[in-house]
Amino acid sequence: MAEVFPSEEKTEPFTTEELQQRLQGSIQVDSIEEEHHDTIPLDALVIEEDHHKQGIRILVRPLTRNRSVSPGNDNVQWLALRAEVADPSQPRSKVLAVTQTSKDINFSIRIPQGDDENRPPIWCELYYDPASDSLILVNKSEMPIVLTRVSQPESTSDVNYGQEILPKTTKEVSPGTWRISIYAIPVLDFRILEKRPAKLVIPRDSADSSIISSSDVANSSVKRSFSDASSDEPVSPVAEKRARKTDGQEKDGVIIFMGPKDKELVFPFPNPAKTKEVAIPNGHHALLEVEKDETADIPGGCELDQYQLTKRDQIAMTGASSVFTAEHSNVPDGVITVKVLKTRNPNASDTRPQETHHNVIRQADIWLREYQSQEDLQHESIVRLYGGDARYLSLYMEHVDGKDLAARGVWRDTTDLFVGDRYDAVRILRDIAGALNYVHQKRKIHNDIKPANILYSRERGAVLCDFGLSTRSTDPATNGGTPYYVPPEFIGQKLRGPASDVWALGVTMLYVIRKIPFPDARGRQGHPKQLYWMIADLNRKPGPSHHHGHHTNNRATSAVTQMQQWLSEVNEAKGRLNKLDRIEYLILQMLTPNPNQRITMAKVMMELKDVPNK
Structure with missing residues (x-):
């Protein structure tokens, strides 16, 4: 199972007003x-x-x-x-x-x-x-x-x-x-009306080990209703204690017919003799209940809304989402990546009802935006979206066998520097410039280009993911994104467009060619040079200052000051770029302060045509 690290990302979502405008x-x-x-x-x-x-x-x-x-x-x-x-x-x-x-x-x-x-x-x-x-x-x-x-x-x-x-x-x-x-x-x-419940199909040995005494039932708050998959007689609800094997469970292949042409595929669905069905209580988030090697059996009113999803390895887990690999009965390409948005924070027991309501709305709208933004994108350097399910706020995407550029211990060392070489830098720039050029031709803006949203392996290359904050070129500028990659023209003018994606890729490439450490690490508590601000505060009108000794508490002033400090550091890194190096000169042009003079992704692609990979 992939190791999960606490997130250092400081991505800011759409505001409620922005989401309602775009819904x-x-x-x-x-x-x-x-x-x-x-x-x-x-x-x-x-x-x-x-x-x-x-x-x-x-x-x-x-x-x-x-x-x-x-x-x-x-x-x-x-x-x-x-x-x-x-x-x-x-x-x-x-x-x-x-x-x-x-x-x-x-x-x-x-x-x-x-x-x-x-x-x-x-x-x-x-x-x-x-x-x-x-x-x-x-x-x-x-x-x-x-x-x-x-x-x-x-x-x-x-x-x-x-x-x-x-x-x-x-x-x-x-x-x-x-x-x-x-x-x-x-x-x-x-x-x-209550929802039609989904079911979990779990390995029989796990199901058997989870049935415990009635005294344990009284002391447990987690209850599931078991029924034997090989029998029509349900078993009374019992509490569950999980005892799992570390190795994979043996599966038998079965034939499933899909679509109007009845195309066959072999899907490793659990053998009924070796499994038990677990009824998920009405109202539970089925895809957050499923665990490794369990299968969620999702009901639906039409063929497309009915499927089975077998969870494999957890990739990441944050307060906002769960990402894991899985096998989908309607996707014949093997393992996929599943992203499930959460609407409840299990650690926030004192959350006010209004906050919970707004989070349900915000996550639902983010799901819709990400689904709509990516459903028509077909590019080799963009993660393919197979589909999604609004009932569970889930997205089903191509599984890319590669870690993101921010992955600690893979592409980032303990000093927050990128560990790749010249070959990696050229490949990443070529692939992501091609993806962004394609996106911009579709009149869309990604709005969150950064190392964590670029998956990379030397076999596959660089692949752009996470379109949850993307907008159309005609939409108003958003406050969403990650502060370190926001362009300078956003201050005061609140301008964001295709040129802002170019700037963000330029900052990302400074990290890739080791001119700056991983930018997002600056927001980490305890960082010796901690620097973080809210994007929405950059264009907020300064309010009255509140003096506490020598400290002035003014969010707008603080945000502008901190971003200007960051831009000065980016400018300093630009000064160390070699104009005689083709790649470094392209990065220099991507970081031009004036968005009207900044190089476009189309021009970057043209310049890269005769650049060797090494």
Whole structure:
């Protein structure tokens, strides 16, 4: 298993405002005429097994006088559902059924202002939480709305009748039926359904060793429901203690048919006689529950949303994500890399609910941006994206057999210097310049070029990864990224574009040719020359200073001062570049202060054509 080091990276994500400006593709309920007169409570409607298999998560019933609500796309459909106690005069009730597919991070409710109603328009976003069965409601309307729980809550602590939700604020809504009102006018009812649970398939010897006594069950907070894969009879829920082998488990190959052409592939799926199924409790994040050599069996409403994922080795683990290798039943190329975004920090037990809500939204939006930014990129020096699953905020990518340029003990020594040679420098510059030239031709900006986002091996070459902060060239400049690689034109002017990626690669190459140590290490606590600032503070208007003795606490001034200090160090390193060396002269041109005079990636590629690798 790969060794996991604490992250030194100081990458800053998109701000909430930036993400909301860029969010596209959410399901919407738009306005057409549709007559409804159903009065049967949503809780009384029967959800058949077939509906669960479709992945239906929300039932919606408009209550507006003009009934002007309709589906926005194919993931929303009108369903006629029967009630538990059928009414002879109304045996079926017509509701909107919302299906969460592997591409949906949220559901948007938009209700225009009614011509015959004295109320403003309503806009609410419902974000799916991969770590629970609840949804996070965001009031995007200009006016407060009232959220009332219609169904009987399971616990008294869940009672929340008539709570006012102010504009831009959030509320966690658990499974059950809720009503949205404004100005005491009921506008819409919606019922949240529990997710269809995934399952883990684990080696039988691990499953057997995990079954313990009833006294241990009482003392354990981790519980799983076991069922024998070779038997239809489930076993009662028990607590689990893991006892694992260090070597891999023997697997039997099975034939799986894929796609319209029924292409065959052999996928090492666990033999039922040697495995047991573990039902993951509803609401748990299935892909964060899976451990080495376990297989997550993911259900779905269509063929593409159903697959099996067998975890292999953990690559990295941070508070924001988990990265590991795995085998995917729908990817015939063998081992892939899986990146799963987290919405819960297990160490933050005192986190306020609003912070948790905002983190769910932020991570979901980051997933969407990374998926959309990379899905159409096909370049040999860019990590290939096979797909993703919004239900688990997971991305399935090509596995590159190489470590990133920041990997300690591989490409970085104990003094934070790069350990490669001239050949490595030429190869890295050639490959990443080609990748960035391709990205810029697509009118996109990476926004986070740095050693940690470049995978490298001498066999494969350099490969660019992590497009979570990428934007289109027409988007406003972002505050996301890593401070040491932000270009000088960002101060004051807040300019970022293709030229900013060039600058960032120039700083990265200073590290690769050993002119500077690993820049990100400067943010490490205890570093003798610690230097770190927030990108968003660079263009913040200076506020009133607060004096504490001789110390001035002004974030904007401090950020600009520290970045200017860093730029002076970059400039000093530039002064040590040899203009007669083709590679060093290209790096010098990449670090031109004026972005309009800075060399482009296309020009770098032209200059590199006749440069030998050594």
